[in-house]
Amino acid sequence: MIDADALRETFRSRYGREARLFRAPGRVNLIGEHTDYNDGFVLPMAIDRETVAAAAPRADRRVRVCALDLGEEAEFDLDRPGAPRRGRWLDYVEGVAQSLAGRGVRLGGADLAVTSSVPPGSGLSSSAALEISVGLALATVSDKEVPRVELALAGQEAEHVWVGAMVGIMDQFVSALAERGHALLIDCRSLAYSLVPLDTSETAVVVCDTNVRHELASSEYNARRAECERGVEILRGVLPKIAALRDVSVGELERYETLLPEPVRRRCRHVVNENERTLAAAAALRRRDLWEVGRLMDRSHRSLRDDYEVSCHELDVLVEIAGNFGGAMGARMTGGGFGGSTVNLVRRDAVDEFRETVSSEYNRATGRRASVLVSEPGDGAGEILD
Numbered sequence: 417m418i419d420a421d422a423l424r425e426t427f428r429s430r431y432g433r434e435a436r437l438f439r440a441p442g443r444v445n446l447i448g449e450h451t452d453y454n455d456g457f458v459l460p461m462a463i464d465r466e467t468v469a470a471a472a473p474r475a476d477r478r479v480r481v482c483a484l485d486l487g488e489e490a491e492f493d494l495d496r497p498g499a500p501r502r503g504r505w506l507d508y509v510e511g512v513a514q515s516l517a518g519r520g521v522r523l524g525g526a527d528l529a530v531t532s533s534v535p536p537g538s539g540l541s542s543s544a545a546l547e548i549s550v551g552l553a554l555a556t557v558s559d560k561e562v563p564r565v566e567l568a569l570a571g572q573e574a575e576h577v578w579v580g581a582m583v584g585i586m587d588q589f590v591s592a593l594a595e596r597g598h599a600l601l602i603d604c605r606s607l608a609y610s611l612v613p614l615d616t617s618e619t620a621v622v623v624c625d626t627n628v629r630h631e632l633a634s635s636e637y638n639a640r641r642a643e644c645e646r647g648v649e650i651l652r653g654v655l656p657k658i659a660a661l662r663d664v665s666v667g668e669l670e671r672y673e674t675l676l677p678e679p680v681r682r683r684c685r686h687v688v689n690e691n692e693r694t695l696a697a698a699a700a701l702r703r704r705d706l707w708e709v710g711r712l713m714d715r716s717h718r719s720l721r722d723d724y725e726v727s728c729h730e731l732d733v734l735v736e737i738a739g740n741f742g743g744a745m746g747a748r749m750t751g752g753g754f755g756g757s758t759v760n761l762v763r764r765d766a767v768d769e770f771r772e773t774v775s776s777e778y779n780r781a782t783g784r785r786a787s788v789l790v791s792e793p794g795d796g797a798g799e800i801l802d
């Protein structure tokens with residue numbers, strides 16, 4: 417957790433003023449991977465790692481930002497947008513500000529200081545946590561109340577326009593709207609969601625970070641999106657009413673999949689089945705059938721590895737270690753893939769042994785260190801009041 421008092425003190429000594437603090441969490445996705453940009457379903461939860469933005473309003477139109485963890489500073493003018501896609505953290509900050517402005521939120525200038533406990537590059541959405549904490553901070557110190565879904569959409573737009581990553585809505589949505597003790601079943605078409613209770617008294621959600629991030633991640637992500645769109649185009653020839661893979665049932669895909677060239681066929685197979693698995697997992701979670709959720713997670717991983725091809729050796733090793741561990745109910749890669757983390761459901765009384773097994777076996781197999789984090793499902797973004 418971030419030390420709020422220390423952050424207030426840092427802000428005071430840097431800017432000579434009092435700050436208000438706004439937090440937004442990272443996330444782990446239990447199931448529903450690479451479905452969000454296909455108008456499908458996802459089942460993420462917020463983790464207890466977060467980004468905190470300290471903010472105070474300014475009388476002018478400038479935004480000054482200090483990235484405390486990097487020891488870097490930057491500023492921009494709300495009326496004179498800089499160039500997007502500079503490849504810097506500032507793209508996220510200025511991006512969310514300009515996206516909110518473009519949505520009619522009249523922001524004022526501000527001084528900001530940002531710090532985070534979400535490990536970057538771990539597949540736990542450090543960028544969404546940054547966008548949502550900064551967006552909430554800027555809006556609130558400008559006396560503007562922004563509906564949470566709007567805030568999430570502004571974060572996504574920052575990624576599309578300012579960062580150049582064509583992400584879906586999942587990460588920003590769960591960072592903005594999560595609730596303690598729950599996973600969120602999100603319909604990424606209508607943006608309706610329901611809270612699914614996740615009782616962790618006997619089962620722990622364990623996140624294992626491979627500590628690798630492969631170069632391919634963003635180019636392959638955009639390539640998968642394009643392959644899914646190609647699949648929809650072809651399938652429209654026989655299913656004229658479909659707008660996205662979300663509209664294709666498992667039975668329909670089985671009937672028509674020979675029309676699709678490879679690898680489009682396997683990509684579509686993953687997405688169509690993953691949507692079904694996600695709905696089944698949410699139903700199993702509601703019945704508290706964690707073993708069934710685990711089985712669906714295992715299948716999700718195989719599909720991501722073989723059909724969608726977004727896993728990597730290190731992720732597969734971690735999933736295999738969990739698969740051989742008696743107290744683990746299920747395991748899969750989480751997030752975009754090509755490195756980052758796995759999510760595991762582990763019997764609470766076996767967590768310590770799991771941690772040790774993962775650490776030693778992962779190291780033996782890859783020569784690398786895994787980071788293991790046990791997280792409760794936490795709250796979405798909000799102001800830190802003391």
Ligand code: GLA
Pocket residue numbers: 448449450451452453583584585586587751752753
């Ligand atoms: C990244 C994106 C999300 C989602 C996942 C894959 O985390 O930001 O929108 O597409 O990958 O499920």
